[in-house]
Amino acid sequence: xxxxxxxxxxxxxxxxxMGTKIHITKQEINYQVYLLSSLxxxxxxxxxxxxxxxxxxxxxxxxxxxxxxxxxxxxxxSGSDIDMGRSICATQxxxxxxDYLNYSEAGGWRIIKTASQEQLRLExxxxxxxxxxxxxxxxxEIRINELSYPDRNVLGEKIDHDSGSGQ
Amino acid sequence: xxxxxxxxxVLLMAGFMPLNLxxxxxxxxxxxxxRILGERMYREGILPSGEPMLAFAAGEIPVxxxxxxxxxCHLRSGLGSVEGEVITPPATGRILYELREPYMKGNEFxxxxxxxAVTLPARPAYTDETLAKMIASGVDPNGRSTMKVMPRYQIxxxxxxxxxxxxxxxxxxxSAGASKEFLHFATVIVDGTDPAEIExxxxxxxxxxxxxxxxxxxxxxxxxxxxxxxxxxxxxxxAKRFTLERWVLKGPSSTWxxxxxxxxxxxxxxxxxxxxxxxxxEPVHRFCEDNQLPNIFPLVDYPVLDENNWQTIYLSRGFRQxxxxxARYLASMSELFKERRVLQVSRDSRRGNALKDGFNDxxxxxxxxxxxxxxxxxxxxxxxxxxxxxxxTQNPAVIIVWDDASAIPALRSxxxxxDWRGLLLTSGTWLGxxxxxxxxxxxxxxxxTWPYRLPQENIRFDISLKRILSGRKLDDFNSEIxxxxxxxxxxxxxxLIDMRGEYYRDFFLDSIDMxxxxxFPLYERLSFGQGQRYASKGCFIVQLGKGNNPQLERRSEWxxx
Numbered sequence: 001x002x003x004x005x006x007x008x009x010x011x012x013x014x015x016x017x018m019g020t021k022i023h024i025t026k027q028e029i030n031y032q033v034y035l036l037s038s039l040x041x042x043x044x045x046x047x048x049x050x051x052x053x054x055x056x057x058x059x060x061x062x063x064x065x066x067x068x069x070x071x072x073x074x075x076x077x078s079g080s081d082i083d084m085g086r087s088i089c090a091t092q093x094x095x096x097x098x099d100y101l102n103y104s105e106a107g108g109w110r111i112i113k114t115a116s117q118e119q120l121r122l123e124x125x126x127x128x129x130x131x132x133x134x135x136x137x138x139x140x141e142i143r144i145n146e147l148s149y150p151d152r153n154v155l156g157e158k159i160d161h162d163s164g165s166g167q
Numbered sequence: 168x169x170x171x172x173x174x175x176x177v178l179l180m181a182g183f184m185p186l187n188l189x190x191x192x193x194x195x196x197x198x199x200x201x202r203i204l205g206e207r208m209y210r211e212g213i214l215p216s217g218e219p220m221l222a223f224a225a226g227e228i229p230v231x232x233x234x235x236x237x238x239x240c241h242l243r244s245g246l247g248s249v250e251g252e253v254i255t256p257p258a259t260g261r262i263l264y265e266l267r268e269p270y271m272k273g274n275e276f277x278x279x280x281x282x283x284a285v286t287l288p289a290r291p292a293y294t295d296e297t298l299a300k301m302i303a304s305g306v307d308p309n310g311r312s313t314m315k316v317m318p319r320y321q322i323x324x325x326x327x328x329x330x331x332x333x334x335x336x337x338x339x340x341x342s343a344g345a346s347k348e349f350l351h352f353a354t355v356i357v358d359g360t361d362p363a364e365i366e367x368x369x370x371x372x373x374x375x376x377x378x379x380x381x382x383x384x385x386x387x388x389x390x391x392x393x394x395x396x397x398x399x400x401x402x403x404x405x406a407k408r409f410t411l412e413r414w415v416l417k418g419p420s421s422t423w424x425x426x427x428x429x430x431x432x433x434x435x436x437x438x439x440x441x442x443x444x445x446x447x448x449e450p451v452h453r454f455c456e457d458n459q460l461p462n463i464f465p466l467v468d469y470p471v472l473d474e475n476n477w478q479t480i481y482l483s484r485g486f487r488q489x490x491x492x493x494a495r496y497l498a499s500m501s502e503l504f505k506e507r508r509v510l511q512v513s514r515d516s517r518r519g520n521a522l523k524d525g526f527n528d529x530x531x532x533x534x535x536x537x538x539x540x541x542x543x544x545x546x547x548x549x550x551x552x553x554x555x556x557x558x559x560t561q562n563p564a565v566i567i568v569w570d571d572a573s574a575i576p577a578l579r580s581x582x583x584x585x586d587w588r589g590l591l592l593t594s595g596t597w598l599g600x601x602x603x604x605x606x607x608x609x610x611x612x613x614x615x616t617w618p619y620r621l622p623q624e625n626i627r628f629d630i631s632l633k634r635i636l637s638g639r640k641l642d643d644f645n646s647e648i649x650x651x652x653x654x655x656x657x658x659x660x661x662x663l664i665d666m667r668g669e670y671y672r673d674f675f676l677d678s679i680d681m682x683x684x685x686x687f688p689l690y691e692r693l694s695f696g697q698g699q700r701y702a703s704k705g706c707f708i709v710q711l712g713k714g715n716n717p718q719l720e721r722r723s724e725w726x727x728x
Binding site for chain 2: 081087088092094095096097099101102103105107108125126127128129144
């Protein structure tokens with residue numbers, strides 16, 4: 001048994017709680033009601049605001065970008081000229097590298113480095129040479145907050161925002 | 168023979184007559200002669216005698232002033248330059264002969280004016296004597312040496328007087344089109360241009376003008392707006408109203424020059440903004456040169472290519488730029504196919520010829536063997552069989568086709584040929600919207616020139632364009648044209664702010680030249696520089712990716728001139 005005394009108690013009441021008689025004053029009930037209703041209100045508001053926040057959240061698109069820091073050429077047994085291969089791969093790897101200013105200058109972005117000095121093997125894409133280009137690159141995630149979301153692609157078609165292609 | 172020596176003497180005297188005249192004291196020369204001679208000293212480092220000025224860099228190293236000209240740092244307007252943290256002060260008489268204080272009178276509280284003014288050291292006003300001493304010895308009226316940054320020039324007294332007289336006239340009166348209340352602009356439209364294209368070109372320019380005028384009005388009624396605008400523009404630019412006229416040129420291009428004269432006579436504007444023509448632009452270009460009238464980013468397919476011209480700044484070198492980039496891209500790998508030829512098939516049209524000429528000129532500059540040119544008559548379609556026959560007989564290493572989308576079937580036939588190993592290249596922009604529907608089986612083999620930012624990376628720049636649409640839909644406009652005109656609008660604003668209330672046309676162009684490289688819609692990057700008249704200098708080589716919603720994939724970096 002637990003006696004709870006509060007100042008100003010006028011008429012004690014008895015509640016059964018797991019077989020235990022508990023004396024709780026009227027004011028204490030009021031206090032607990034307030035507490036409970038506040039809790040309910042708080043939880044409701046929390047979920048409500050979370051729901052609203054989810055709904056109102058600016059759509060975010062993630063673009064993977066590579067910033068190339070080095071390049072090399074792997075003739076892969078083709079016997080192709082190494083120097084020319086390197087020259088072509090310099091172009092190829094530079095072409096693969098993202099100019100992040102294309103994203104940042106338009107506004108509403110975060111750039112997060114997700115990998116350093118990753119070695120990527122790319123097909124050389126040159127009709128006169130065989131082998132692969134080896135591009136060393138840092139990998140980034142560019143998270144784009146579409147403050148004013150584009151609503152068309154290059155063909156003038158409506159973009160399905162859920163697909164995330166963003167073209 | 169007996170007349171030979173006297174005749175030679177007469178000829179020599181005749182030849183030297185102008186030199187004798189130019190060697191005369193400045194008082195004996197007309198204002199126009201002073202301008203011509205002084206301008207040559209200032210811009211080219213050439214003395215009135217025709218000899219190069221002698222200069223001493225870093226105090227004692229003799230150099231020819233033709234490479235260390237005044238204009239290199241003080242710029243054409245003479246109003247100096249701001250490049251990063253390096254500030255070159257003005258060299259115009261109007262400013263030199265005034266006391267310089269660490270503030271600009273009337274603009275003390277404008278942040279950009281203040282930053283500029285406090286960077287330059289205060290000094291007393293120059294006199295003719297102290298200015299001559301400064302040019303000759305590198306010591307300013309404060310006794311400070313400028314020898315580390317400015318050469319000393321060895322100039323005789325008479326020539327010095329001419330140079331000083333010229334500096335007194337340099338940017339001494341505001342250019343036409345700029346008054347205390349107004350800055351007048353016009354845009355040139357060639358009659359017959361698609362109205363939707365005109366609307367797309369004019370909208371950003373009109374927005375710029377309207378916004379500026381609204382700001383002037385709002386700042387009179389709202390203290391907060393007034394403060395913001397004052398900080399941004401300064402009191403002078405803030406109070407000015409802009410006007411924009413449309414000058415519509417009608418009839419054959421041979422009559423445009425006189426039409427422009429009439430327009431200009433009625434309203435001598437400060438500058439031409441934008442402008443649009445799918446054909447000729449040369450008369451407008453020439454009119455601007457003759458009248459010292461700047462023209463900012465006209466939207467033309469065939470800009471006038473003259474590196475010595477000054478007044479017109481183009482966004483690019485037009486269609487030709489794709490041909491030039493293709494040549495540079497192929498030249499970088501030409502060692503790989505040096506035994507084989509390059510075949511160039513081009514439509515016999517203005518666009519086809521611009522691409523072909525651009526390629527051939529750049530290819531020749533790289534000292535490569537001439538290519539085999541085949542011309543496609545207008546109205547004919549590129550014949551796949553003919554191309555395959557050439558491949559069989561000549562086995563070219565590279566086939567370049569400058570043609571529209573009607574060439575796609577022939578290009579596809581070449582791409583599918585298994586017994587040919589080579590590079591197939593065309594203009595991506597000329598294929599138009601058909602580019603996005605290229606058959607999947609040819610995408611790996613077809614390379615294309617692309618003079619813009621890749622569309623998937625450009626789409627976010629629509630945000631900028633939407634700001635000027637006032638609620639209208641971007642789809643209602645030609646996005647390429649509105650993007651280009653948007654750039655004119657932005658550059659105009661930036662340059663005018665940088666001009667600090669000095670409304671001289673040369674300084675307007677100087678201020679544009681001093682702008683940082685910028686990322687605007689459409690172009691990968693625009694770069695400016697003294698005397699550079701083509702802001703976008705590059706092009707990508709691309710291929711079309713896989714799938715139903717393909718993207719362009721870069722195969723080269725931004726290939727620049």
